[in-house]
Amino acid sequence: MTLVLSMAWTHVRHRARQTLVAVAGVMTGVGFSVMMAAMMEGSQDDFIKTLVDALPHISITDELREPTRQPADALYAAAEFHGLTPDVRRPGIKNPMATIASLRSWVPGALTPSVQSKAVLRFAGRNLTTSIIGIDPRTEAEVSNLATHMKQGTLNSLYRESNALLLGDRLANKIGARINSNITLASANGATMNATVVGLFHTGFRATDETTGFVLLKTAQILERQTGIINEIRIRTSDPMQARLISERIGEQTGYKSISWQEAQEDLLSAITLRNVLMYTIVGAILLVASFGTYNIISTITHEKTRDIAILKSLGFGNGTIRRIFIVEALLVGLVGSALGCVLGYLMTRGLASLEFKTPFSDYNHLPVLYSASHYLLASAVALASSFIAGYFPARGAARLHPVDIIRGAT
Amino acid sequence: MTVPLIEARQMTKVLPGIVPVTLVHDVDLIIQPREFVAITGPSGSGKSSLLYLLGLLDVPTSGDVLINGRSTTRMSEEERAYVRLAQLGFVFQFHFLLPEFSITENVALPMRALGRLSPRAIMARAEDLLASLGLGDHLRKNPDQLSGGQRQRVAVARALANDPPVILADEPTGSLDSVSTGQVFDILRALVEQRGKTVVAVTHDLDLARRMHRQIELLDGRLTKDERRVVDPAQQG
Known part of the structure; x- marks a missing residue:
């Protein structure tokens, strides 16, 4: 394991509870994003398919x-x-x-x-x-x-x-x-x-x-x-x-x-486009909220590790290495959260698809959902990008710490 | 003529502020290989500031620090970090070990950062260093499982990890009892006399300073004394 990865892993492992909360945040964000995308796109596809079948x-x-x-x-x-x-x-x-x-x-x-x-x-x-x-x-x-x-x-x-x-x-x-x-x-x-x-x-x-x-x-x-x-x-x-x-x-x-x-269904298709914009806004908001959790954990670790950062810098660790350690920590949270979120999203989608109901407008008795790898990839990519950004700013702050100030304060 | 290991040229450090404070004032200093140097002076005289400047942890406001004849003033932060990693070792008053890692992993950190040795060779060298300092039975322990003196010996082992020619120590015995102080001092002296290292140590303890080869005294950031002495081996015991 590389030095940066092993240090990052040690940090997040030693703050198990905080890490779990951050991972749960990302997991929930990714899970709900996947489920919403499956539901929205599934109903949209089904609707269009029905339209295409029903009309010339x-x-x-x-x-x-x-x-x-x-x-x-x-x-x-x-x-x-x-x-x-x-x-x-x-x-x-x-x-x-x-x-x-x-x-x-x-x-x-x-x-x-x-x-x-x-x-x-x-x-x-x-x-x-x-x-x-x-x-x-x-x-x-x-x-x-x-x-x-x-x-x-x-x-x-x-x-x-x-x-x-x-x-x-x-x-x-x-x-x-x-x-x-x-x-x-x-x-x-x-x-x-x-x-x-x-x-x-x-x-x-x-x-x-x-x-x-x-x-x-x-x-x-x-x-x-x-x-x-x-x-x-x-x-x-x-x-x-x-x-x-x-x-x-x-x-x-x-x-x-x-x-x-x-052309005949232009209004409906415009409404679907609008609905998609709304969907991705909501999904983005969910993932943004999740990234605050990641930011919180990385900020906390950075704050707690101020003295260690000073020591590492005095030993000769460069700013880039210090920055990478904390970014990798955020990415670890994002990666584990995304992986678990994909599983959660899949299970929630399955659960949603199994629900039975009736509407007065059509003969559906199951909610149409769409299983697409792109939903999982997109949600995970956004979660990882959010985690990267959430980790970048505390990491940059950590790399800018002046070791002498901390060592003097500690002694 | 040999190139000095560390050379300070008209080095001044001023802390900016409403009332600027001069920590180190116009210091010229040359430290040669295999020297055992004590930096003494009253509190606030600039001892630690001088050490941090010589160790490239801080940047002088004016003047220059040369390591092996190479000016460091225009070096980037990354270059200065690399010089610290490869050519300087630090020991602080408090051990400053990373609590989540075992003492062997702590000693291995600088070697892993430098990346010159294989992982297996790094762990072997870390264990050898700890064993040579009497810690062979504690290799898997974490810092909080050791006494203060033992932790400080781990810090010395970590400073030696990349085999730097210079060890810079800031009050290395300041938080130790008399027995541990004696042990750590003996280790530092052995580094100079047996391993050919240069040790520059800030200390309040004038008795220890007198047992070192050279004593530099600071007052209000100015060099007031630079005394070399031949130490009687009987006095060192």
Whole structure:
């Protein structure tokens, strides 16, 4: 063992109680930091994963990126026209199948056409405004998890009846509908049809399960009173993180509004960023408080060892050696505290993950946690850095002591 | 002509303050190898201050201290520390041993800091030194398990650890009883006569000073007497 290390070790070993308190401080700091990081990042990852699974990665709608130029503007070189009624544009994506074919040639992932519609759902004397989405069951399974969320029936059940309808389970409960119930749908365009419930799904998102129904593309087109209309193309990219870039390129290519899941959930993702800032501030504060304990022990040892420092200097120990002894003492406290803190953090994370609970917003029954080596490394690195700083200042003071002053005082 | 082991040239030390205090005033002094020097004088005369200046524990306000002909005034603190470690040994009135370490570990400390010997050789030399000073039966003991005289002998062993040519002692017998005083004095004298060391010791005890080869007397920081004498071997007993 080197001289510096053996002297540092002897010092901290002979102040076992104070050392234990300092080590406990660092251990608690690291432990709670690891647990908090695991909990926060775990819930964040789970949340994003759920978002990514539940929503299309990219949604192309029939809204144009630039407003269409009015015919009068195009025909006459006038400075400005007032009081023009805008040209009526036929809703829907132009040549949707050609657009899909073109996108399929380069977009990494799966695409499916759909029709977004609003309708009033009437059953047993109740009227509820509902989102009716027309889908193609053959390609829907490649783009969304709807197939796996089916509680009763399958996506192919939509082919079983004419005007077949899949309902969210909460919506069905709300109106008292069951499989084979006949429901009336009335669209905003005045189209009315009788639909039969052929399946129930449960996504876990209350908003979706309470207000959404799925029908075949053809059925939705009838509700919209527009044959062949496709007003949305949904895409599931191979790498969800590339969605934003792909979406921008699609927007430029098609001229339609293309929104990635990141863009659609920008507010939530900003909130997550804010939450992370808060988390790291709290974790930093915990470790800072722990470093005060280390500072305290090293200061105490330095104070108690003033005479010994003078003796060592009179023997010929250099300032650097004296400084290193006390810094190594602080690092020993930090190192042992970090190691124990990692164990404590792991155990607390395990404990937290095993707790069961229910929330009204989702179907989680366990707190999602993330086990990541980076949490342990980061917390330990911050704890060691804090310990180094906590030890540096007393060590610097010790190295600056004038041996003659202490020897005179001692004699 | 041999180079002096230690040389002070017009060395002055002033303590700054509202009223500056001159501890050592314009001292010229040469200490040659194998000398056994006593520094005497009344309390507050600057004896210990002179010793600390000669031992590079303190820096003179003006003048210079040369060790083996080399000026130390412009040395960095680290260089001065290295000279102390390799060429000077200190013994203080109180033993100043580190309480958490065994006496062997205490003696080994300067050798470990210098790093010239292997760990095994360091421990062997520490044990040899302690045994030569009559402490062979106490090697594993901590300082608080020894008497005052024994502790002071450990301090002498520690001062000898790196085999320095000079031992500087500040009242080495000041806190000892008469028996221990005699033992420690004999050890210091043997260092000069048998091992060829130079010993410079601050002492209040004029009887001890008279039994040394040279006596330097200070008064108010000034050198007032520098007397060499031939000591009668019968008187030394």
